[in-house]
Amino acid sequence: MSPNIDNPAYLLTLLTGGLTNGALYALVALAIVLVYKTTSHINLAQGEMATLGAFAVFALTRHGVNVWLAIAIALVLSFAVGAGLERGLIRPLERRGIFPVILATLALFLIINAGVAIIWGTSPVAPPRPFPGGIEDKVDVIGGAPPFFVTHVSIGVLAVLVVLLLGLWLLLEKTKLGLGYRAVAANREAAEVMGIPVGRMYMFGWGIAAALGTLAAALVAETAGALDFNSMGAILIFGLAAATLGGFDSVPGAAVGGLVLGLVMAFVPGLFTVIEGDLSLVIALLVVLVVLLVRPQGLFGTKTLERV
Amino acid sequence: MAARVVLEGSRAHRLWQGSGLLLAALVVLALPLFVSDFRIGQFSLVIAYAVAVLGLNLVTGFTGQVSLGHGAFFGIGAYTTAILVTDHGWAWAATVPVAALLGLALGFIVGVPALRLHGLYLAVITLAVGVAFPVVVSQPVGIALGTGGVAGKTVQIGWDKPAWFGLDVSDRGWMFLVMAAVAGLLFWLATGLVRSRVGRAMVALRDNGTAAAISGVWPAEVKTVAFAISALYGAVGGSLYLLTTPIVSPTTVGFTITLLFITAMVLGGAATVSGAWLGGLAMVFLPYYTAEWAGQIPLLRSITDQPGLFANVIYGVVLIVFIYFVPAGLVPLLTRLRTRYLVIVPPEAAGVAVPPEAAGVAVPPEAAGVAVPAADWASSGSDTTPGAPDGGLAGPTPAIGGPLSPVGEHHPSDDPGQPARGLPSARGASQEERTR
């Protein structure tokens, strides 16, 4: 047990750290869920596509574009790329089952991962910073030792998650496009009979997912202080774990799953100092295992098992 | 040109098979005599990769279970051998059974969730195992076991050619021959496995889980066994790898190598045994020539200082091209090419299409009723799965009601018409039910 276990400042620091990371996992989990809901596929290249998006932001800011404008441009580009990949690469494989689609996303993984390394090199670059990330950019809450403060980055990341969730909710629940998307997710064939363009809803899901991924990667780079071609490798696993925890077809589940996972991964090593080193991936693996074996549909999911 | 028709299992067929194997053995023996040590090193690596790819193929190609953690199996073998040789002074050969057993155990553990999970969920679990493994070996917990952390574990395996071996080959060449012998044994066992009852149960499970369960295949047992054997092959591949490369590090066994194994499997042909060789060749020579080629083109050289990265792009493109245009892989293509000259007919088919006494008589392949593997790879037959069961109740699906056969046991003459011994466990059936 950690000696700081009864120190409120220490616990609060773990809490905000966990929530900040959890918000990032939630974003990736949301991307995975938005693809899965309609197509029943998991895009294993989601993380690499996100890295590409973050590098696009990096490239734009290096050419003097304002960081928020750069992010906006990258989001639009990511949406187009995601939707285009669904239509051009994935859709023709749809009726051949899950394995060819998995393979196609793995191929994308290889191509984008190596492509980013070829274009921007293998060593980390200083990422664009949408939020001020200096040592002094924080809000002091409790003084003393250890102190408790919240960095501007944490506030920014959590604010982005809240705004995004609100936006997604409005988009999915209050627009006709969102209604069509949910109808396809609920019952593809019935939606087709209603005249809903099913294919376009798939593209919409992929596009939104790609844009979310880009945003996540930009924020991951910001919190990590570095961006490289492998930045999102582990984050994809955390995102998958979060999606598993929340339920693969549940949007709120992805958000809750991400935050819970972030907290678990902050508090378990933070309180049990016996654990040496960074075993967060192992924790994520255990979370996935336990959830899938005990409650395969996750906390909020509905589909218990998908096509074999 | 008219093709020669040969009845499967006939003397003529065995003769063809025997001469083919002999030719292969001669080529392998001759390689270290005529080829430089550098090339022999490359061919040794081909062997190590081919064994690992074969393992992946057993669980994914034949059994239809998505496995995205094969790098971890490869890694556990490589690390076991490295640690035992470097820290404990074992001989390489003595480490292989240990590596194999540890691989088997890890595969079994990964296979246990497969009892309850299908498709994408299994993909997620195996992916997590594959990604977590290199992290664990680089962390303190791994270092305590002797993994050498991020830097990796170096290992020197000097193996002098024994005096009794007559051929004039280098030590490198001798190690190559040892590896070839080990691989030859493993490939022979795998061929036996896929033709055995277990193998047919694996294929039946892949093609139609529900029907297989009804006809007496126990999905749970078959899946776990498939994962365990797959991991065993992966681990032995990792041990073999150390005969070619003096270090294993977390990057060696990362997710990338899993992706390369998968690409190699698709390239050679999922659900083929021999395809693993083509996959292994691609894994070694594709990056080698790509780096050379990219290093020669000034434009590409100016973009990156690591021309080897282009190989991964090409892997990705190759993978996409194969999924779209050669979904069954290269081996079925080559088999089809061969049928222009030599057609091998299973006895049942020959009974219908060719009178027995006509075997050996020139007949066009179409007339012989030879099923050329379907292009759809999910249900593709191949040179190693003759007459893949169609999974139908009344079809030739073998009945696997009893205990599973031991690994590698060969049942060339199993009666496919054997009646199913009642229904499988309710557990097995309901499990498949839920996947609908």
Next chain:
Amino acid sequence: MTEPLLQLSGVHASYGQVEVLRGVDLSVGEGEVVVLLGANGAGKTTTLRSICGMVGTRGSVRLGGTELTGKPTEWIVRQGISHVPQGRGVFGVLSVEENLRVGAWNRKDTKGIDADIDRWYDVFPRLAERRTQLAGGMSGGEQQMLAIARGLMARPRLLLLDEPSLGLAQIITRGLFAQLEAINREQSTSMLIVEQNAELALSFAARGYVLESGSIVLSGSADEVRGNEDMRRAYLGY
């Protein structure tokens, strides 16, 4: 002679290797109600699916003179066909009102849509009571009402109904058919109904077809179909 609203000529349909329809000829006139009878597996559902382009089809399917074969489902639906599938196929995780709005997907007239929603709430008061509930939580009868109302939200020229009475209590079925009759009378919506309850369907329909092993073996006015000896023995049970 003018062409009927829906005309199937020599329609073949198959799932993979299995041919289910073997040259079906069938027509539905403007404002007409036609019932399609037949044993399980005769191809009734497949006939409806082939009209909507949901199964591989050869032959000719025409709606008001427009060829539908080979067109994507979403396009066919836009031509004025509503298909209420067997087992209802309501969107369980969407609310009742959302289900109705999905039904009006191809319409742009917001006011008209709102008016129609109110109209079907009047016709089916049970739906009005449950407008914000998830459709998946409703009883079978309520889901059937919703599926039909949803199908009519598109203001179709032709309504395809697949086993509307399946799993419903006798009294609810009667009420349902009364509603369908009213809809047909007031809006002259043409209907092609697949129904197990032959007696009930024939009392409502103008004409009937009997399908057997993928071919039409009997057709005629409702009375003619009802009067046929074989037909009576096979489907009406007297």
